[in-house]
Amino acid sequence: MEFSIKTLSPEAAKTGCVVLGVYSEKELSAPAQRVDQKSNGALRAALPDLSGKTGSTLLLRGLAHVAAERVLLVGLGAKKEFGEAAYRDAVRAAANALRELGARDAALFLVDLKVRSRSLSWNLRQAVLGIREAFYRFDELKQKKGPTPSLERITLPLPPAAQLKQALAEARATADGADLTRTLGNLPSNICTPTYLAEQAKKLARDYKLQVEVLERKDMEKLGMGSFLAVTSASAEPPKLIVLRYNGAAKSKAPIALVGKGITFDTGGISLKPAGEMDEMKFDMSGAGSVLGAIRALAGMKAPVNVVGVIPTCENMPGGRAVKPGDIVTTMSGQTVEILNTDAEGRLILCDALTYAERYKPEVVIDIATLTGACVIALGHIATGLFANDQRLADEVRAAADDSWDRVWQMPLWEDYQEQLRSNFADFANIGGRPGGSITAASFLARFTRKLRWAHLDIAGTAWRSGREKGSTGRPVPLLVRFALRHAGRK
Ligand code: BES
Ligand code: MN
Ligand code: ZN
DSSP: OEEEEOOOOTTTOOSSEEEEEEOTTSOBOHHHHHHHHHTTSHHHHHGGGOOOOTTOEEEEEOOTTOOSSEEEEEEOOOGGGOSHHHHHHHHHHHHHHHHHSOOSEEEEETTTSOOTTOOHHHHHHHHHHHHHHHHOOOOTTOSSOOOOOSOOEEEEOSOOOHHHHHHHHHHHHHHHHHHHHHHHHHSOTTTSOHHHHHHHHHHHHHHHTOEEEEEOHHHHHHHTOHHHHHHHTTOSSOOEEEEEEEEOSOTTSOOEEEEEOEEEEEOOTTSOOOSTTGGGGGGGGHHHHHHHHHHHHHHHTTOSOEEEEEEEEEEEOOSTTOOOTTEEEEOTTSOEEEESOTTOOHHHHHHHHHHHHGGGOOSEEEEEEOOOHHHHHHHTTTOEEEEESOHHHHHHHHHHHHHHTOOEEEOOOOGGGGGGGOOSSSSEESOOOSTTHHHHHHHHHHTTOTTSOEEEEEOTTTSEEOGGGOEEOOTTHHHHHHHHHHHTTOO
């Protein structure tokens, strides 16, 4: 899908489809009013057929004195309630309708709507990301592919200001990154193995001139990553520790480290998971996928930032060599851990990766992980759980999350929770019981990040959708990209 910015009038735009907004009070948006006047009230005449509810649509064809072949009316909901959610829903509804049309190009007269205090750049980024998500398909493993949509080009009718062009470049690259993250998430674990993720990182390195390094099992042994190695011990697939670096800023600038959980399949290990929905544990590498997606996005837009992605990746399998409940391992940090539940494996690979990340002297570290079912219980599928040992960093992440509408909710990380990780036999245990399960998981990681400015994103509820629409969401790529750019001083 091609996007371009161009000053256009809705009645004169020579395009397959002009998209116009209508509020549920039957009030036409400004461009809709213009088209209505030019066409002698054709829009008003059609309004009885449009509820105006957010996301409702109505297609009109061949309007007199209108250059476009079609006019797509999109309901915006009540004008007095119009905000971010309604804008996003309207864009997605428009994209879904456009996907089914025969039009080759369209002009989206929704992007200049006033969405509370948001800027036009914000509108533009949201529109591009929403449309690209609506057009994303994953049918490479089906014999019968879905129909290819006719739509090829979307014009965003805005003034050609430098800031808007930059917003478009950012949004395009972010969508490319999120597409990669979605596809890696959707690929099954027999294809998307740790080796496959390493190959993808190498491919990104070739395509975008990045530095890549892949550590093998023997390297991990030398480094003393006893915790990571414990998780991979029963798997026939070799583990990998992927390090991917993008340097878009001065060499002297300390990087942002992104550490992504890359469990390509989580059976639970000896603490085996129940069979129901276990297939969804192929998404347990979504943190890793989001790191690759975010780096692809930042490199693709040549962002002025330095980023290092650190991805521990392996399977969590049961078997004769598997780590067993009660086993005690020594982490790379030297701290010992009693593994009371082998299904709490994410923290076991992340702790060694976080220790390893210290060597890049990062300015800040953010880990991204489908870490706990408890986070899904706490926050559902809307907000990602945010934890941080530095409130300034937490505030920065929260601001980027609000800006990208890839939202987070901060959870406590008080020392008081550490008590739950007490062990009689090792320095501490890898689980803290049912109460506050996402907090004790974060508290475990906090023991490995004392030397770092660190934030943790628990994306267990937000990385994928279940049910009929099962599939990866590409979150939190928009958040990570926005964070990196804002951190570098971009608006
Ligand atoms: N990958 C899971 C977390 C998860 C579960 C994500 C369900 C999304 C949906 C993680 O490795 C895990 O199994 N966590 C356990 C931790 C428990 C054993 C302390 C959990 O959440 O049940
Ligand atoms: Mn698990
Ligand atoms: Zn897991």
